[in-house]
Amino acid sequence: MSLIWIWATSVGIVALIVIMFVYYYNKFVTKGLRIDNSLAQIDVQLKKRADLVPNLIETVKGYAKHEKGIMEDVTKARKALLSAKDIPSKVRAGDQLQNALKSIFAIAENYPQLRANENFLQLQNELSAIEDKVAYARQYYNDTILDFNNSVKVFPGKFFASLYSVKERPFLEIAERERAVPKVSF
8 A cells, every 4th residue: 555655646746746847837938928919019009109100290291391300300210110120129219209299299389270280189189099008008018027027036936937948028118318307497
């Protein structure tokens, strides 16, 4: 009876170890896929924003003909976004585009007819909604990175991560200029 007990215990321990290896492998793969999906969601929103820019430029052109430099900046930022290959580059280019778009909306302050234009207002609302979605997608990405990195750093995940050569992944961080507290004067 004791030989059967030893054999059954050994088989149980081996089975438990195999199950843990499979569990952690699947856990890292699943979390990695979730990260990839969250990056794709950021990419989708950045593309939507870039697709709205030509319509916005056409709407503004008629009112602000002498603001050519700003229009060129927006067009250049859009091209940079569309040609960026990796997510960090796309995020940087997206930030550039966002800053360029702020200039267009600042121009609109000088043109009351433009501010009243329905097409302009609709594009402005759509861009605002997309900005919210980009912010949410970035937050979701960083949440998935946190979850993944916790799995990689905490025991026993740390042990399995080293066996599978799984490394921590970087968070998306905002640009240094965006961290600065805005100056408000009255």
